[in-house]
Structure formats: C-alpha cells, structure tokens
Amino acid sequence: MIIIAERINGMFKDVKQAIADKDKKVVQDLAKKQTEAGASYLDVNVGTASADQEGTMQWLVETIQETCSTPLCLDSQKPNVIAAGLKSVKAGAAVMLNSTPLNKKSDEQVLDKYIEMAEQAGPKASIIALTMDKNGVPQDIDTRVAIAAEIVQKAMEKGFDTQRLFIDPIILPVKVPGAQVQPGNIMAAMDQIRYLADPAPHMTIGLSNLSQGATERSLINRTFLAMAVSHGLDSAIIDVLDEKLMNVLATAELLMNKQIYSDSYLRAYSPANK
Amino acid sequence: MIIIAERINGMFKDVKQAIADKDKKVVQDLAKKQTEAGASYLDVNVGTASADQEGTMQWLVETIQETCSTPLCLDSQKPNVIAAGLKSVKAGAAVMLNSTPLNKKSDEQVLDKYIEMAEQAGPKASIIALTMDKNGVPQDIDTRVAIAAEIVQKAMEKGFDTQRLFIDPIILPVKVPGAQVQPGNIMAAMDQIRYLADPAPHMTIGLSNLSQGATERSLINRTFLAMAVSHGLDSAIIDVLDEKLMNVLATAELLMNKQIYSDSYLRAYSPANK
Numbered sequence: 001m002i003i004i005a006e007r008i009n010g011m012f013k014d015v016k017q018a019i020a021d022k023d024k025k026v027v028q029d030l031a032k033k034q035t036e037a038g039a040s041y042l043d044v045n046v047g048t049a050s051a052d053q054e055g056t057m058q059w060l061v062e063t064i065q066e067t068c069s070t071p072l073c074l075d076s077q078k079p080n081v082i083a084a085g086l087k088s089v090k091a092g093a094a095v096m097l098n099s100t101p102l103n104k105k106s107d108e109q110v111l112d113k114y115i116e117m118a119e120q121a122g123p124k125a126s127i128i129a130l131t132m133d134k135n136g137v138p139q140d141i142d143t144r145v146a147i148a149a150e151i152v153q154k155a156m157e158k159g160f161d162t163q164r165l166f167i168d169p170i171i172l173p174v175k176v177p178g179a180q181v182q183p184g185n186i187m188a189a190m191d192q193i194r195y196l197a198d199p200a201p202h203m204t205i206g207l208s209n210l211s212q213g214a215t216e217r218s219l220i221n222r223t224f225l226a227m228a229v230s231h232g233l234d235s236a237i238i239d240v241l242d243e244k245l246m247n248v249l250a251t252a253e254l255l256m257n258k259q260i261y262s263d264s265y266l267r268a269y270s271p272a273n274k
Numbered sequence: 275m276i277i278i279a280e281r282i283n284g285m286f287k288d289v290k291q292a293i294a295d296k297d298k299k300v301v302q303d304l305a306k307k308q309t310e311a312g313a314s315y316l317d318v319n320v321g322t323a324s325a326d327q328e329g330t331m332q333w334l335v336e337t338i339q340e341t342c343s344t345p346l347c348l349d350s351q352k353p354n355v356i357a358a359g360l361k362s363v364k365a366g367a368a369v370m371l372n373s374t375p376l377n378k379k380s381d382e383q384v385l386d387k388y389i390e391m392a393e394q395a396g397p398k399a400s401i402i403a404l405t406m407d408k409n410g411v412p413q414d415i416d417t418r419v420a421i422a423a424e425i426v427q428k429a430m431e432k433g434f435d436t437q438r439l440f441i442d443p444i445i446l447p448v449k450v451p452g453a454q455v456q457p458g459n460i461m462a463a464m465d466q467i468r469y470l471a472d473p474a475p476h477m478t479i480g481l482s483n484l485s486q487g488a489t490e491r492s493l494i495n496r497t498f499l500a501m502a503v504s505h506g507l508d509s510a511i512i513d514v515l516d517e518k519l520m521n522v523l524a525t526a527e528l529l530m531n532k533q534i535y536s537d538s539y540l541r542a543y544s545p546a547n548k
Binding site (some may be wrong): 229 | 448449455458489490493498500502504521522529534535537538539540
C-alpha cells in the first residue's frame with residue numbers, strides 16, 4: 001500500500017496558520033509524526049492561506065526536506081504550483097504530482113503537462129490523474145472507466161510507464177443527498193480500471209472526502225478503506241495519524257495476502273514496504 | 275442484511291453447561307440479548323455436550339420459542355438433528371436449515387434431504403448450502419463456484435426458489451499457514467456466485483471462523499465483513515453482541531446504499547428490516 005499522508009494541507013487550521021506565520025515547527029512536526037505513522041509520501045497542499053501559492057509550495061517543500069526525507073506528493077490543480085514545488089524537491093527523489101484531470105473545459109491539455117513535468121523530474125516521479133474531464137466529475141461507473149482508459153492510453157502514447165500512473169476515481173461525500181450510490185460505483189469502476197493495462201495503473205483515493213460533514217468520520221473512512229482494498233485499491237491519501245484506520249489497513253492487507261499473519265501483525269505492519 | 279446470531283451454540287462453554295444442566299435461563303437470555311442486538315435469525319447448535327443431539331436440539335428450540343419469536347437457524351450437519359428441531363419449530367415460522375454440502379463421500383444425497391425438509395417446513399424455510407462436496411472443502415476460486423453452480427442447478431431442478439438458498443463459500447482461519455489466500459478467494463468466488471441465478475442466491479459466511487486462534491479477532495472479523503459486503507455478501511453468521519462489528523456492518527450497508535445516511539445512522543440501523 002502506497003500511503004499518502006494528508007495533514008500538511010493549508011485547508012487545516014494549524015497548517016494555514018503555520019503558512020501565514022512561516023512557522024516551520026508545525027510543518028516539520030507533522031512531517032515527522034506522519035512519517036513515523038507509516039506515510040510512504042507526504043501530501044503538500046498550500047491551501048488558501050497565501051496569495052503566493054508558488055512561493056508557499058516551495059517554502060513547504062524546503063521546510064519538510066530540512067527535517068525528513070519522506071517522498072513528497074505535491075498537491076495542486078495548478079501546473080505552475082507543481083512546477084514551483086518540483087524546483088525545490090531534491091534531485092532524483094521520488095515525488096508525486098497530485099493531480100490532473102484528463103482535460104479541461106478550456107481545452108488546456110493539462111494531463112500532458114503533468115506527464116511532461118513528471119518525465120523531467122526523473123524516473124521516480126509519478127502522477128495522480130483524476131477520472132474527470134471537461135464535463136466535470138462523472139457520477140456513473142462507465143464514464144469513470146472510460147476516462148481512466150483515456151488517461152492510460154495517453155500515458156502509453158507518451159511512453160509514460162503505467163506503473164507511474166495513479167488513477168483517482170474521486171470519492172464524493174456520502175452525506176451529500178444522492179451520493180450514496182457513489183461508493184459502490186467507485187468500487188465497480190476500480191474492478192475494471194485495474195485491468196486497463198498490464199502492469200496495472202495504481203489506484204488511489206482521497207479517502208477523507210468520503211466522510212466530509214458526517215458523524216462517525218473515522219468509522220466511515222476505515223470501513224470504506226477495507227472495502228476498497230478488496231477491489232484493488234493500492235494507494236490512498238489518508239489520515240495516517242488515525243490509529244484505528246491504520247489498524248484496519250494492516251488487517252485489510254493481511255486479508256488480501258499482502259502481509260503474513262503473526263500474532264503481532266499490527267505492530268509488524270510497515271506500509272511503506274508494501 | 276440477514277444476520278444470523280451465533281451464540282446459542284454448544285461449542286461455547288456457557289451454552290454447553292446450560293445444555294448439561296437443562297438451564298433455560300442462559301439460553302433464553304442469549305436469545306433475548308441477540309434479538310435486541312439485531313439478529314434476523316438465532317443459530318441453534320447443540321455442540322457436543324450431550325449424546326442425545328436430537329433431544330437437545332428440540333429442547334433448545336422449545337426453550338428459545340418460550341421467550342422470543344425470532345426465527346431460528348437450526349445448525350447441524352446431521353439431517354436427523356435438523357429434522358428433530360423442525361418438529362418443534364412453530365408451524366409456518368421462518369426457519370433456516372444450516373447446513374449441507376453438495377454431496378458426501380458416502381454418495382448420500384444430503385442436499386436433496388435438506389431441500390425436502392425445507393419444502394416440508396413451508397415457504398418460509400430456507401437452507402444454507404456449503405461449497406463443499408465429496409472431495410472436501412475446495413481452496414480455489416473455480417471449484418467453489420463450480421460447486422455453487424451445481425447447488426443452484428439442483429435447487430432449480432427441484433423447483434426450490436433460489437431466494438430460499440444461502441450459499442456459504444466456507445471461510446477458513448487466516449492464522450492457518452497457507453490460508454491467507456483464502457479471504458481473497460472467497461470474495462472472488464462471491465463475485466461470480468451472485469450471478470449464478472436471477473434472482474441471485476443469498477450468500478452467507480460463518481464469519482468468526484476467520485479469526486479462530488488469532489489475536490485481534492473482532493478487528494479481523496469486522497474488516498473482512500466490510501470487504502465481503504462490498505462483494506455481495508447479504509447474510510452472515512456473526513457475533514451480534516460485538517458492538518464494533520455491528521457498527522461496521524451498519525456503515526458497510528450505508529456505503530453500499532442499503533441504508534440512508536443520517537447523522538444517527540448507527541442508532542437507526544435495523545438489520546432485520548433490510
């Protein structure tokens with residue numbers, strides 16, 4: 001499981017304040033704590049605290065790299081913000097570019113840009129591509145799969161290894177009226193997406209979005225995570241500091257034969273090695 | 275979700291002792307507690323406490339029916355023990371016959387017997403059939419599906435409604451060396467079994483067997499239950515007194531759009547009505 005830790009995000013109050021104050025300690029503490037909790041990557045999202053998104057992304061990247069070498073997942077829909085972050089990422093380091101739709105209403109070929117930036121960033125750079133296009137986020141299974149197929153095809157045409165491609169089928173909040181059919185649709189889509197290429201593209205989700213505004217957020221998150229792992233999900237952007245969630249993840253990996261059983265399997269679980 | 279509560283089973287010490295002492299209170303308390311916790315059916319298994327399995331089954335059935343009207347799931351591999359229990363089940367009541375393999379090494383047509391007994395017990399009687407035949411319990415996906423197909427075919431030939439048929443693909447303890455591939459195989463088999471007939475046969479599992487001898491029993495059980503529900507499991511023999519398990523089940527049903535979201539969905543969950 002490739003685990004992307006979600007907390008260094010300017011949408012969280014503490015990080016927003018830290019960005020405003022240029023307070024390195026808050027960011028570095030989160031980087032260390034999330035790494036210890038099992039993060040394979042640390043998501044880095046500038047949020048809305050600063051008008052200078054490029055400068056903020058660079059500051060966050062540099063601040064984190066001062067204290068730990070966990071690979072980063074640069075999180076922005078804006079290619080220029082990703083590009084700014086990449087300038088500060090240590091040469092040759094693993095890095096993720098998060099995220100791009102297939103295309104935009106403006107006809108801007110944004111997937112192409114992300115692939116190009118990843119190629120320039122070296123062989124350890126990968127991208128997260130959303131099953132979303134100029135028409136927006138699809139609600140049904142077939143359109144999600146069709147967009148994923150186009151993403152995979154485009155990557156192949158450009159000679160971009162599908163193992164460097166993470167497809168995100170976009171999970172919506174279960175609390176939104178009418179959205180309750182979505183978790184099932186996401187899993188049905190994943191059942192097909194994993195066969196789009198050989199080797200298969202990775203699949204990831206921004207898990208916490210599922211429980212936005214709901215009670216029982218952790219319970220909803222971890223129940224869906226277990227389900228999704230059984231449908232081929234092999235990466236997720238999650239709250240690694242949620243111990244119950246991490247225990248379910250370890251157990252889901254055990255049940256999918258990705259980890260050997262021992263009486264101490266929870267303590268032995270090391271997601272970064274899977 | 276059709277929930278079969280597992281605790282009235284002579285393999286548990288308290289029930290074994292109650293059977294030996296003819297102590298109705300222990301059995302009746304379990305019947306009431308499990309019903310309040312959401313049981314659709316109460317499993318009734320005589321265990322090994324008494325040489326007189328038929329008499330014990332009848333005593334258990336009568337003892338439970340004195341105190342509550344929750345449908346019973348008569349649990350024995352021996353047709354004569356099931357038949358004895360059926361004599362005491364109130365006429366016309368819903369009842370489950372748990373369980374029969376497809377066939378036995380002795381060539382005894384045991385599935386036929388269970389279907390006949392269910393037919394005689396009335397239109398609300400159903401059977402649990404194991405994906406197991408004279409060669410034993412299969413470990414792979416294809417043999418499980420093939421046996422399930424034979425079971426469904428036999429039911430159809432006999433005019434037995436597939437909606438009265440519960441297929442149990444037999445979950446093995448994850449702690450057994452080599453068995454870790456089994457949870458994945460079970461789910462892959464379920465992905466196919468649910469398309470064997472229209473309307474589909476039900477699918478059920480004896481969940482607690484999965485965590486036999488393991489640490490973190492409840493965590494393993496509930497993580498797999500969430501996964502299995504996303505692969506079409508619509509019934510399970512479980513410990514309904516495990517509140518964490520029941521909360522995961524409510525959440526899994528929510529995520530599969532079998533329950534409407536409300537902030538109080540956990541309290542609102544009523545499995546017997548699903």
